[in-house]
Amino acid sequence: MTTTPPAPTRSGTTPGVRGLATLVGFLVVVELASGILQGYYTPIFSDIAAHLGIQDADVNWFEAAQLLVSALCVPPLARLGDLVGHKKVLLISTAVTAVGSWGVAFAPSFETFLVAWALQGFYVVWLPLEVAIIYRRTAGTGRQGVLTRRSAAVLVGALELAVIIGALTSGTLVEATSMTVLLALPAVVVTVCFVVIWVGIDDTPGEATGGFDWPGLGLVTTALLLVMGGLIAVRLQGPGSLLPWLLIGAGLLVLVPFHRVEAARADPMIDVRLLATRGQWPVQLTAFLFGISVLGAQIPLSTFARTDPEVTGYGLGADAAFVSTLVGVYVVFLAIGALTLPLSARLLGPRGALVGGALLVALGYGLFLPFHDSTTQTLLNMAIAGLGSGALVAALPATAAAAAPADRTGFATGMTNATKTVGGAFASSVFAIALASTGSLDEPGAGQAPLSGYLTVWAICSVSAVAAALVLLMMPRPVEAGPEAAVDVVPVL
Known part of the structure; x- marks a missing residue:
């Protein structure tokens, strides 16, 4: 049995391609926001440290916390997108990122800034979700792979351009405005991004079946948090203290039941x-x-x-x-x-x-x-x-x-x-x-x-x-x- 591809329209496009350029245009806005988040803060980390009254070295904890959140949120959010729909998860992750971005702008202390900065790490799932949305939109065109790659290339080009724009913008404005206003600009961009997703992207139901690997997610989260807690304890108590090494060792030991649980599952979150x-x-x-x-x-x-x-x-x-x-x-x-x-x-x-x-x-x-x-x-x-x-x-x-x-x-x-x-x-x-x-x-x-x-x-x-x-x-x-x-x-x- 053979299937006939969709007939082209008078313009030469198939039904699955109609509106693809518009969709990619909306998603470009999302990647512009992502690039700004990735490039905007780098030139002003020393100014942020002075603003919070902390040492330069302690700024590294912001990146450590955000990267850890990013690593933990990608697998479950990607799976959730397959289950309930990619637009819904894209909106959720953008809302969390916006909350984190506004928290960064108005955080009164190192601790609150650290939490807000970590929440910004949810932006890391945007590009995988966008590619999934494009992939579904181009289904039935006969050129799904080619169109998806070309569209993704446009998105990444926008991302890289925005990284440079973000870095140049913060470097130029840091002496011209207050730190609160300076840090609020990315929050405005992410908020606009949320509205663009809400208005410009169609909502489609998820297609995946099966359950959600809660045991695997819980064990890998526990392992990473224990190891990270051990590294923080090294900073606070010194390498001569026993507690940091106990935490790191416990985190590594948790990987043993994690491996057993994931190896026994038919649909593990991490294969x-x-x-x-x-x-x-x-x-x-x-x-x-x-x-x-x-x-x-x-x-x-x-x-x-x-x-x-x-x-x-x-x-x-x-x-x-x-x-x-x-x-x-x-x-x-x-x-x-x-x-x-x-x-x-x-x-x-x-x-x-x-x-x-x-x-x-x-x-x-x-x-x-x-x-x-x-x-x-x-x-x-x-x-x-x-x-x-x-x-x-x-x-x-x-x-x-x-x-x-x-x-x-x-x-x-x-x-x-x-x-x-x-x-x-x-x-x-x-x-x-x-x-x-x-x-x-x-x-x-x-x-x-x-x-x-x-x-x-x-x-x-x-x-x-x-x-x-x-x-x-x-x-x-x-x-x-x-x-x-x-x-x-x-x-x-």
């Missing part, structure tokens, strides 16, 4: 059996190691650039506008690394391109150890790291998909983002400990992290990237994603 295969674990471990630098190092780079060398003896003494430029350079080179992946895959082979990207990241951060005294050195180091990061961002999902069964490719690609986010969360916690300042608050440069802390951050980023390159060499050749797969991959920040 541990697939992740343990030879084709998957090197890719997922690489994503975790990559998250250390691509997500965990953002705040340390910002605070280092803003540190006044006349007070501390190190730093660039840059203003927020320069940090905006630094973000822009990094994003541009990240895009170059992603877009040139097909060429590098043809020249070096699929695995060679991945290994080369990891080594570029290692080189970029390794160069910070001897060369960190000028803006030129910093820009060069970040450009090198950006090229490698772009290649990994684009290639890891395709490689995971190539090593997964046809009905599990979505899970495999999504897990590369989740493991990367967990790596960034743990790295942010470790970096907060490494950058903790010492000495009296009355001393010059009080609240500034020591140079040894920044050297530790860069060394960890470089070593983790080298470890990722070694792990990639263990990837079996038959599951490597070829250049044709790389072409279809959408680079996602």
Whole structure:
């Protein structure tokens, strides 16, 4: 039995494509909001620390909390979208993000700011939900895959542009307005985004059947919170205390029943059996190691650039506008690394391109150890790291998909983002400990992290990237994603 594709209209489009451009236009607004959230705050982290009366190192806890929330919310929200409808979950996640954004603007203390900042992490599920919405809209066109990839590429292009716009905007306005007004602008953008989703996107019911893996979600949440609690206890009580290590050990032990529960389920939230295969674990471990630098190092780079060398003896003494430029350079080179992946895959082979990207990241951060005294050195180091990061961002999902069964490719690609986010969360916690300042608050440069802390951050980023390159060499050749797969991959920040 054969099926006849829908007849084209006079304009040459099929019914499933009608309104696709309008839909993508509405979703572009969502990704503009996402990009602003990702780029807006980076140049002003030092100003936020001063606004809250905290040390630069403590800003890393914001990123750690948000990344942890992001890692935990993606699998259940993605599953919920399949069950009840993607627009409903997109609205819910946007509402939570808006509440968090307004909380960031008006938070009176470090603790309330931390909670609000963590809630902003719900934005991470926007792009996967948007792609799912587009995929359903293009069903029956005969070109579902092509149209989805092209639409997703437009969304990611808007995201990357908005990252640069957000960074440049905050860097320009930081001296011209109050911190409350400055922090309220992203909240306004996210609120407008909520209205756009409500008005512009059709609501469709979910198509998935089956239950929700509450036991798996509960166990993995418990494990991550225990480990994160242990890292916080290290910061508060010191590495010589017993409590931090008990918490970390308990978190690792929880993974044992988690593995058993997930392996026994027919529809687990996290398919541990697939992740343990030879084709998957090197890719997922690489994503975790990559998250250390691509997500965990953002705040340390910002605070280092803003540190006044006349007070501390190190730093660039840059203003927020320069940090905006630094973000822009990094994003541009990240895009170059992603877009040139097909060429590098043809020249070096699929695995060679991945290994080369990891080594570029290692080189970029390794160069910070001897060369960190000028803006030129910093820009060069970040450009090198950006090229490698772009290649990994684009290639890891395709490689995971190539090593997964046809009905599990979505899970495999999504897990590369989740493991990367967990790596960034743990790295942010470790970096907060490494950058903790010492000495009296009355001393010059009080609240500034020591140079040894920044050297530790860069060394960890470089070593983790080298470890990722070694792990990639263990990837079996038959599951490597070829250049044709790389072409279809959408680079996602």
